[in-house]
Amino acid sequence: MSFGWNFVARNLPLFAEGAIVTIQLSVLAILAALVWGLVIVLARLSRWRLLALTATGYIELVRNTPVLVQMYFIYFGLAFAGLPLSGFASALLALTLQNGGYIAEIYRAGIESISRNQIDAARGLGMRKLLVLRLVVLPQAFFRIVPAIGNQFVVMIKDTSLASTLSVAELMQAARILTDRTAATYEVFVTLAAFYLVMTAFVTLLLRLCERRIAALR
Amino acid sequence: MPVISKSALPTPIEGRAVGQPMVEIRGLGKSYGRSRVLHDVSLEIRNGEVVAVIGPSGSGKTTLLRCIDLLEEFEQGEIRIDGEAVGYRVEPRGRRVRRPERELAAARSQIGIVFQSFNLFPHMKVLRNVIVAPVRVKGEARAEVEARARELLARVGLADKLDAYPAALSNGQQQRVAIARALAMRPKLMLFDEVTSALDPELVGEVLEVIRQLAAAGMTMLIVTHEMQFARDVAHRIVFMDSGSIIEEGPPDQIFEKPTSERLRNFLRRYHRACVI
Amino acid sequence: MPSVLIANLWLLLGGAATTVELSVASATLAALIGFALAVLQVFGGALLRGIAEVYVYFVRGVPLLVLLFAMYYMLPYSGIDLPPTLGGILVIALYFAAFMSEVFRGAILAVPRAQWDAGRGLGMRSRVLLSLVILPQALRLAAPPFVNTCVMLIKSTSLVSVIGLLELTLSGRQIVERTLAAFQIFGGVALIYFVLCYCLSLYARHLEKRLAYAH
Numbered sequence: 260m261s262f263g264w265n266f267v268a269r270n271l272p273l274f275a276e277g278a279i280v281t282i283q284l285s286v287l288a289i290l291a292a293l294v295w296g297l298v299i300v301l302a303r304l305s306r307w308r309l310l311a312l313t314a315t316g317y318i319e320l321v322r323n324t325p326v327l328v329q330m331y332f333i334y335f336g337l338a339f340a341g342l343p344l345s346g347f348a349s350a351l352l353a354l355t356l357q358n359g360g361y362i363a364e365i366y367r368a369g370i371e372s373i374s375r376n377q378i379d380a381a382r383g384l385g386m387r388k389l390l391v392l393r394l395v396v397l398p399q400a401f402f403r404i405v406p407a408i409g410n411q412f413v414v415m416i417k418d419t420s421l422a423s424t425l426s427v428a429e430l431m432q433a434a435r436i437l438t439d440r441t442a443a444t445y446e447v448f449v450t451l452a453a454f455y456l457v458m459t460a461f462v463t464l465l466l467r468l469c470e471r472r473i474a475a476l477r
Numbered sequence: 478m479p480v481i482s483k484s485a486l487p488t489p490i491e492g493r494a495v496g497q498p499m500v501e502i503r504g505l506g507k508s509y510g511r512s513r514v515l516h517d518v519s520l521e522i523r524n525g526e527v528v529a530v531i532g533p534s535g536s537g538k539t540t541l542l543r544c545i546d547l548l549e550e551f552e553q554g555e556i557r558i559d560g561e562a563v564g565y566r567v568e569p570r571g572r573r574v575r576r577p578e579r580e581l582a583a584a585r586s587q588i589g590i591v592f593q594s595f596n597l598f599p600h601m602k603v604l605r606n607v608i609v610a611p612v613r614v615k616g617e618a619r620a621e622v623e624a625r626a627r628e629l630l631a632r633v634g635l636a637d638k639l640d641a642y643p644a645a646l647s648n649g650q651q652q653r654v655a656i657a658r659a660l661a662m663r664p665k666l667m668l669f670d671e672v673t674s675a676l677d678p679e680l681v682g683e684v685l686e687v688i689r690q691l692a693a694a695g696m697t698m699l700i701v702t703h704e705m706q707f708a709r710d711v712a713h714r715i716v717f718m719d720s721g722s723i724i725e726e727g728p729p730d731q732i733f734e735k736p737t738s739e740r741l742r743n744f745l746r747r748y749h750r751a752c753v754i
Numbered sequence: 755m756p757s758v759l760i761a762n763l764w765l766l767l768g769g770a771a772t773t774v775e776l777s778v779a780s781a782t783l784a785a786l787i788g789f790a791l792a793v794l795q796v797f798g799g800a801l802l803r804g805i806a807e808v809y810v811y812f813v814r815g816v817p818l819l820v821l822l823f824a825m826y827y828m829l830p831y832s833g834i835d836l837p838p839t840l841g842g843i844l845v846i847a848l849y850f851a852a853f854m855s856e857v858f859r860g861a862i863l864a865v866p867r868a869q870w871d872a873g874r875g876l877g878m879r880s881r882v883l884l885s886l887v888i889l890p891q892a893l894r895l896a897a898p899p900f901v902n903t904c905v906m907l908i909k910s911t912s913l914v915s916v917i918g919l920l921e922l923t924l925s926g927r928q929i930v931e932r933t934l935a936a937f938q939i940f941g942g943v944a945l946i947y948f949v950l951c952y953c954l955s956l957y958a959r960h961l962e963k964r965l966a967y968a969h
Contacts, residue, residue, distance in 0.1 A: 323905070323951035324944040325912035328923055332944060335936035417817035424916055431819060438827050445831070448824040452816050459815040548871055578879055586877025596872035600890050609886060610876035662876060 263446045270437060270450075277433030278454050284347065284429060285416045288354035292415075293408070295355055296362030303363060304370070314363070321360035327421050329353040334425050346425035358415055365407040369400035402473050409466035413459050420455075430454055499524050499559060499666060499697055500545065506553030507540060514540050515551065516721040522666070522699060527692045529712035529729075530701045533744060537721040538701040542670050545699070546590045547581045558584065558666070586614055589659030590668040593675050595651045597643040597658070603630065604639040607658045615662070622661065629657040633687050649680025656687055667691065669700040705748045709733055717741045758935035759942040766939075769925030770946050776843060776921060777908045783847035784907065785900070788854025795855065796862050806855065813852035819913050821845050826917045842914040846907065853903050861896035862888065894965045901958035905951045912947075922946060 302314035321329070334349035344352070373396045381391045423431035434451040438444050500522040507515040515537045522528050530538045543549040545556060547564050555562050563584045566574050575581075598606050607626040611617045630636055633653040635646075643651055652672055659667065669688065673681040685707050692698060692711045702708050708715060708729070715732040717725045717740075725738050736742050759766075791809070794802045813821075825841045836844075865888050873883040915924035926943035930936050 319952060319955075320944075320948065323909075323948045323955060325909040325923065325947055327912045327915070328926070328940055328944050328947060331923070331927065331930075332937065332940040335930055336940060339930075339934045339936045413814075420817035420819040421913070423819070431817070431823075434820075435823070438823075442831070444824075444827045448820065448828060451820055452812075452824075455817060455820060456812070456815040463815075546875055548874060582874070582877050582879045585874060588875075590875040592868065592871065592875070594868055596868045598869065598872070598887055598891075600894065610878065613882050613886060614877045614879075658876070 262449075263443050266441070266443045266446050267450050273433050273437065274430065274450055274454055277428060277430035278458070280347075280427065280429040281416070281419050281431075282458070284351060284354070284419045284422060284427070285412070288351055288358065288419070289408075289412050289415055291351070291355040292358035292362050292411075295359030296366060299359055299363035300366040300370075303367060318360045318363060321357045322364075326353060326357050326418050327424065329357060330421060330425060346422060346427040350419070350422035350425055350427055354415060354418060357418075358411060361411055362408065365404055365411065366400075368407070369404040370396060372403055373399050405473065406466060406470055409462065409469070413462050416458055416462065417455070497524050498522070499526075500699075501557040501560075502541075502545070502554065503557075504554035505541070505544060505551055505556065507544060507549065507551040514721050515544070518554070518718075518721075518723055520716065520723065520726075522697060525695045525697055526714065527696075527698045527700065527712045528714045528716060529708035530699065530716045530718060531703070531705065531708060531744075532718035532724075535720075536718040538718050539670055541718070542590070542668050542699065542701055546588050546668055547585055548590075550575065558587070582614070586610075586662055587664055588666045588668060589662055589664035591652070591655050591659050591670065591672050593671045595643075595648070595655040595672075595675075597651055597654055599643050601642075602639070603635065603641050603643065603646070603654050606643070606654060607661045610658070611661050611663075626657070626661055629660055630654070633657050634683070647680060648676045649683050652676060652680075652684050653687055656684070656691075660691075665697065667696055667698045669698065669702070671701050671703060674703060705733070717744065719744070756938045756942070758929075758933050759938040762929045762933070762939065763942070765929060766922065766925055766942055766946060769920060769922040770950075772919070772921040773908065773911050773923075774950070776839075776846070776911045776914065776919070777904070779843045780846040780850065780911070781904050781907050783843065784850035784854050787847065787851035789858050791851060791855035792858035792862060795859050810852040810855060813849055818846070818849050818910055819916065821849055822913055822917055838914075838917055838919055842911075842917065842919050846910060846914070850903065850907050850910070853906070854900070857896050857899045857903055858892070860899070861892040864895050865891045897965055898958045898962040901954055901961060905954050905958070908951055908954070909947065 299314050299317060302310045303318070305311055305314075330350055330353040333353050334344065334346065337344045337349070377395055377399075378391055381395045382388075386394070419429055420431040422429050423435055426432065430451065434447050437447045441447070498521050500520070502518060502520045505515050505518040506513070518537075518541060520528075520541075530541070532538055540549060544551045544564075551564070556564055564576060564581065566576055568574055597603075598609070601609065604623070604626060607630060608619070608622045611622040611625075612619050627636070627639065630639060633656060635650060635653055635657070638646060638650065638654075643654070646654065656672075672688075673684050676684065681704070685704065688698075688700065688707075689711055700708070700712065712729055714726060715729050716723055717732065717736075717738075719740050725732065725736065725741050732741070733745065736745055791806045795806045798806070822842065822845050825836075825845045826838065829836050829841065869887055869891065870883065873887045878887070911921055912923040914921060915927065918924070920928075922943055926939050930939045933939065
């Protein structure tokens with residue numbers, strides 16, 4: 260059985276267009292999630308019990324429900340309520356809300372991993388809480404957070420494939436269109452897998468480089 | 478403190494001529510990458526003898542112990558136990574080959590080792606910790622082994638802790654269980670690797686007492702320790718190691734009162750409580 | 755008053771039952787394969803280790819949806835006649851086996867080296883050492899992350915709705931197509947998933963506290 264290279268070459272533009280949308284969706288979602296996650300974690304760690312509990316409840320909610328259901332909830336819910344949101348926007352919103360929760364936990368783990376001793380030492384030197392946060396806690400927490408965020412980004416890229424169920428013209432959707440049109444399913448899926456592997460491998464490589472730089476700095 | 482009577486212990490020197498060499502180490506050498514950890518170490522331990530190894534950290538004492546128990550590989554030299562070379566076999570063409578795991582395990586089952594961090598099996602109760610090896614390694618009958626284990630645990634003062642998990646015991650108690658566990662295999666040689674270094678000071682005494690009684694019963698032992706007074710009391714011979722080599726050895730009085738090498742003198746100066754210089 | 759939700763609750767619960775069946779089947783299979791992969795990675799020779807690592811790498815770089823579609827579209831073309839339910843279970847199991855293998859591998863490697871020393875010092879050989887000393891401790895260490903991976907798996911079963919398996923998510927979608935009460939129905943669907951997953955998450959946290967050893 261020979262591999263249909265011609266087929267792949269002919270349809271590469273279609274895959275590429277889909278890949279671009281995938282990348283757009285992923286990058287926008289991770290940036291938004293980084294910001295939203297910060298909001299959540301600040302609420303989680305705040306001194307007002309009600310706010311902290313709400314944030315905790317939010318995190319548990321998004322962690323224990325599937326992304327697909329969240330996407331459907333937003334997309335169909337808004338559409339039937341008369342405020343239709345595009346597939347892209349719905350997927351973006353769902354991914355942001357979900358990953359914001361996970362990233363909030365990453366932030367929290369990073370902050371709480373800084374040993375109590377260092378904070379005590381800093382405060383013993385007379386630093387006030389905000390200064391301690393800025394000079395001692397955040398720089399170190401940052402180094403622990405980066406690898407986890409990188410992993411979350413990889414997960415996010417894979418989750419964008421779910422947007423195809425909302426007819427978003429990303430990578431997975433390109434493959435679905437092609438399988439409907441042609442019989443070259445084998446070539447389609449190999450190419451599809453290859454595209455995703457390249458994207459995730461690229462991000463993982465970038466992550467390793469970052470980790471090495473970080474290790475060198477310490 | 479419970480007394481271990483000679484007849485109650487397994488008698489390792491039955492049928493063995495006291496004074497005959499049991500362990501012969503010749504030219505032992507080992508490196509970790511670029512650094513030389515053991516350098517041309519030669520040592521003899523006779524039946525019924527108690528040898529204490531002292532020296533600064535990093536002198537290779539623990540590595541020596543682990544090599545004897547075949548927990549580490551060594552590149553040069555040979556170790557003979559009762560005349561038989563263990564660990565490696567020299568092929569007809571002169572190539573050195575590590576023996577198969579079967580033979581290594583067999584050799585280890587004849588040697589008892591107690592570690593600094595006791596290393597009890599946390600998911601097993603105390604009694605099971607002691608009986609698991611004789612039953613599953615040597616294939617002994619469970620009833621027999623259990624009886625022996627109960628006696629051993631009673632002798633080390635832990636008869637009431639048979640059903641406890643290691644986490645419920647103090648460090649000193651855990652170490653005594655570790656000793657009982659090693660003794661349950663009826664070894665001909667016991668190795669102790671700084672077994673009191675990780676203990677709270679008030680718990681050290683009870684463990685040293687157990688070792689003292691073992692020595693009195695005639696067990697052949699190699700003890701790596703920082704407890705100078707204890708080494709002086711219980712050992713027939715002291716070996717001083719530094720930077721991977723044996724610098725000096727001899728009877729306790731000679732080592733502690735008339736040290737000849739400069740390094741030993743410097744080392745002893747830091748433990749002035751134990752010596753008379 | 756979520757009247758539409760209540761009216762269709764029985765249908766949703768039927769879908770939930772299918773979700774649970776799919777999850778249990780996939781999780782069991784994934785655990786077995788994952789455990790085998792982990793053992794290969796820790797104890798196997800270079801070749802076996804390499805194969806296991808490539809497998810894990812591939813699975814972690816490709817979305818589950820891609821694998822499900824590949825199975826759904828490609829198998830009929832290759833002449834294999836696999837019912838979609840079985841195919842879905844297999845794909846999810848093979849996918850999560852990679853995650854399970856990381857959990858088990860981490861757990862085996864987390865058993866302190868000193869435990870190996872202790873067992874060997876008593877003359878134990880590999881088989882006895884592994885079965886009596888190392889693996890019991892490794893399985894205890896693996897339990898909390900294992901349960902968390904199962905939570906991930908339950909959520910992932912929602913993807914088989916896309917290839918037509920009538921589990922909870924597809925049930926919800928069908929009801930919404932009929933009634934247009936998207937917020938209510940999908941809200942209910944999310945709630946059912948939440949109950950399933952949250953209980954397991956709590957159990958994982960409980961396990962973490964109960965099984966911790968002070969080594």
